[in-house]
Amino acid sequence: MxxxxxxxxxxxxxxxxxxxxxxxxxxxxxxxxxxxxxxxxxxxxxxxxxxxxxxxxxxDKSNTKAFNELVNNIDSDLMGLCEEVICMISNELNEVLNEKIHVSLIDHITFTLKRLRENDEIENPFLVETETLYKNEFEVARKAVSMLEDRLKISIPDGEIGFITLHIHSARNQGKLSNTLKYAFLSSTIVEFLEDALNIEIDRQSLDYARFLTHIRFAIERILNNTPIKNELLDVIKKRYSTSYKLAKKAAKIIENGLGLEVIEDEIAYLAIHIQRFKSSLA
Structure with missing residues (x-):
């Protein structure tokens, strides 16, 4: 048949x-x-x-309903431009994006343009963390902002690149923007805590910083997915880097409060290694 x-x-x-x-x-x-x-x-x-x-x-029915609301309330030319941006993103990454991006990103862009027209300042406190954690998505987001600027003849703040980056990363991960935001927020909070505790200013462009953020990201994923790792050097790290380990325990508490889940000692020990690197770089 x-x-x-x-x-x-x-x-x-x-x-x-x-x-x-x-x-x-x-x-x-x-x-x-x-x-x-x-x-x-x-x-x-x-x-x-x-x-x-x-x-x-x-x-998805909820996405269909939300998208139709956007269609009925947003200028058609702007809808078309936003869809061209999404098409570019999909082509650049060469993958299928979660359909929710047609709602979340278009709604975000529309709101951003409204704020720009009203001269409402747009700040992104996680811009550096976002660029470090999601380099590929950040470069694609930069192209998206350029498309919007060229077609709309406006200037868009750099912070917007970071926001669009988060939407792109979310669309590559089953639309889970909440987890993406958690990575950026918890990473920023922990770094600020360490800077205060050690009385230092951590170089956001350094390799140690990039490694640390990457570790935080994957640590959070392991905790959320309940896939713990084993640290064979746990006892050695606790003894040799006792001060860094104590700070790592406090950093882990930030993660626990943010996720509502326990951070095991093996994970804390890996945090201690990264903290020790920050301390050593200043010696």
Whole structure:
């Protein structure tokens, strides 16, 4: 028995000449193709055989509802531009993104533009941490901001690159933006605690700093996923780096309070090694 050919698309809305929003059977889809929207109107039929550059499908009911609210409340040209940004992100990373990005990122960009128009200052306290933790996503976010600046003829603060980075990272990880924010927030809080405790200023551009943030990120993931690691040097570290280990226990307490989960001694010992590196770099 042969499979039935796919149904044609029915236009829901034209975003711009190159991006349209359409339905196919029970799914809502965003279609990208040069000139695909030219001369088209709501309700028009687009054959399923049409050649397109990319198709995004929104299947989750809550995402469908939220996306349609955006469509009804945001200028079509801006929706089209945001979708072109998302398409660029997907192409740059060469992977399928979680469909929630069509809601979360577009909503974020819209709110950001509103604040810029109102001269409301935009600050990002986690910009350095975000760039260090998510280098690939940060570079793609930089391109996204450039696209927005070029098309909208506006200047966007650097902090916005960091915010878009978090949305991109979330879209690569099943849409879990909350965990992404936890990495940045807990990392920043721990570094500030160490700077106060050691009376130092940690170089955000140093290799030790990058290693430390990476360790915090993966430590949090291990704790959340309940996949502990074994540290064979636990007793040696506790004895040789006793001061750093005490600080690591306090840093671990920050993580425990943030996650509501216990940090085991083996993990604390690895934290102590990184803290010792910070101390040694100042000796």
């Amino acid at each position: 042969k499979n039935s050919p796919p149904s044609d698309y029915k236009v829901i809305k034209i975003f711009n000449n190159n991006v349209i929003f359409a339905s196919q059977d029970k799914d809502e889809k965003i279609l990208f193709g040069k000139g695909i929207g030219f001369g088209k109107h709501t309700g028009d039929i687009v054959p399923s055989t049409i050649v397109v550059d990319k198709i995004f499908t929104i299947e």
